[in-house]
Amino acid sequence: MAIPFQQLEGKYEILEKMSEGGMGAVYKVRHRLLDEVRVIKVMRPHLAEDEVLRKRFIREAKTATRLRHSNLVQVYDFTMDESGYFFLAMEFIDGIDLYGLAKLTKIVPLGVVLEMAYQCLNVIGYLHKKEIVHRDISPDNLLACRDDEGELLVKLIDLGIAKVREGNEQLTATGTFLGKVRYSSPEQFQSQEGHEVDHRSDIYSFGIVLYELLTGVYPIKGKSISSLISGHLMHPPLSFDISDPQGRIPEALRAMVVKALEKDQSKRFQTAGQFQKVIGDLRAAFPVEKTFLDGVFEGQRTPTTKIRVDKPGSTQGRLDRNFGFETTPSKGGSSLPDPELDLV
Known part of the structure; x- marks a missing residue:
């Protein structure tokens, strides 16, 4: 059963935008109460209007939430706001x-x-x-x-x-x-x-x-x-x-x-x-x-820069409003390379 969106408000603090493409964006966030770093994947509302893409995104969430394996990324939350944005909260992999x-x-x-x-x-x-x-x-x-x-x-x-x-x-x-x-x-x-x-x-x-x-x-x-x-x-x-x-x-x-x-x-x-x-x-x-x-993992640990706050109306601003995000500097770790980003 989907979690009502209101229950997720104020739950996460944004750390950085990891990647963005035509389908949506991926954000690195921190769970405020658990102090745990996670990832939120966002699908843009104009794409959610496409019935096939919408069903595929929902199916990904439903499929992923019931799977448990040490070599599979874990999905925690899935919701949709009143404007049609889909949000999928997942495990952050520091690698x-x-x-x-x-x-x-x-x-x-x-x-x-x-x-x-x-x-x-x-x-x-x-x-x-x-x-x-x-x-x-x-x-x-x-x-x-x-x-x-x-x-x-x-x-x-x-x-x-x-x-x-x-x-x-x-x-x-x-x-x-x-x-x-x-x-x-x-x-x-x-x-x-x-x-x-x-x-x-x-x-x-x-x-x-x-x-x-x-x-x-x-x-x-x-x-x-x-x-x-x-x-x-x-x-x-x-x-x-x-x-x-x-x-x-x-x-x-x-x-x-x-x-x-x-x-x-x-x-x-x-x-x-x-x-x-x-x-x-x-x-x-x-x-x-x-x-x-x-050598590989130490080489990945480069400091991140202060997060840019986008103007209201952007994907970043919507995340801030709907999830109660506050922009803060990242606490370290690494962003993953982003070849052929596929958010569907």
């Missing part, structure tokens, strides 16, 4: 997304990659068991951070275009493409021909993410949208002999990634659990390099 990690360092050590892959496949498998296909597995939807003991922890975010196998409601028109072209499976481009997008699509998408983490190279041939689609559909991934000429990546791991990137769904790993098991068998030989993690 770096895998897109930012790839930009920060050319090559990620094998032990770190394998640990991240194991955790990613763990949460992907959890979603699949709940009959949920994410459909948007990509580096900017996977965040690396540390848990309470200082160990590496990966969090999957954004269920906005997830496909939930329940009920008869159709939120996507037949043939409509959803996702990021660089990380989409062949079948995501073939829905008009009757190809079903199922859990094996996420395995393909994660295969691309894993290839990039291992080599620092994108494996699909093409630079334009049309050539990338053609690459997904018809061309094999870039050979490891080219992307890893020194042979740093073990043959067994190369074979796993190639299997995940099969064009034919039936030739891929059939479950995330199968993929996770073979990754788990290999990761014992490659411990996590903690000095690498120290």
Whole structure:
């Protein structure tokens, strides 16, 4: 049951605007009573008037609030104000997304990659068991951070275009493409021909993410949208002999990634659990390099500047009025990189 908006007023204090796009904005906030940092995702009212987008945003909230997994970002609150703004309050992850990690360092050590892959496949498998296909597995939807003991922890975010196998409601028109072209499976481009997008699509998408983490190279041939689609559909991934000429990546791991990137769904790993098991068998030989993690996370701790107060009528002003926000300087931490912001 949705919480009445009045009950959320005065609950949060804004710290900073993390990102903003055509769909809405993402704010870093502090829960006033719990003194806990969280994130609020806002959808603009003119988009809420679009029935499909509105239902998709509500579905994301409903889906996310009932899911509990250590590798999945937690959703706390969801509400809508009298003007049609949607607000989704979520867990704040003090870390770096895998897109930012790839930009920060050319090559990620094998032990770190394998640990991240194991955790990613763990949460992907959890979603699949709940009959949920994410459909948007990509580096900017996977965040690396540390848990309470200082160990590496990966969090999957954004269920906005997830496909939930329940009920008869159709939120996507037949043939409509959803996702990021660089990380989409062949079948995501073939829905008009009757190809079903199922859990094996996420395995393909994660295969691309894993290839990039291992080599620092994108494996699909093409630079334009049309050539990338053609690459997904018809061309094999870039050979490891080219992307890893020194042979740093073990043959067994190369074979796993190639299997995940099969064009034919039936030739891929059939479950995330199968993929996770073979990754788990290999990761014992490659411990996590903690000095690498120290450098990554310490490098992310840059001070934030004083928050600009926007003029009345802006998204910032509306948040301040409706949630009882006050602008204050941030208490440190880091903002996440914002490639291809997708607020749906």
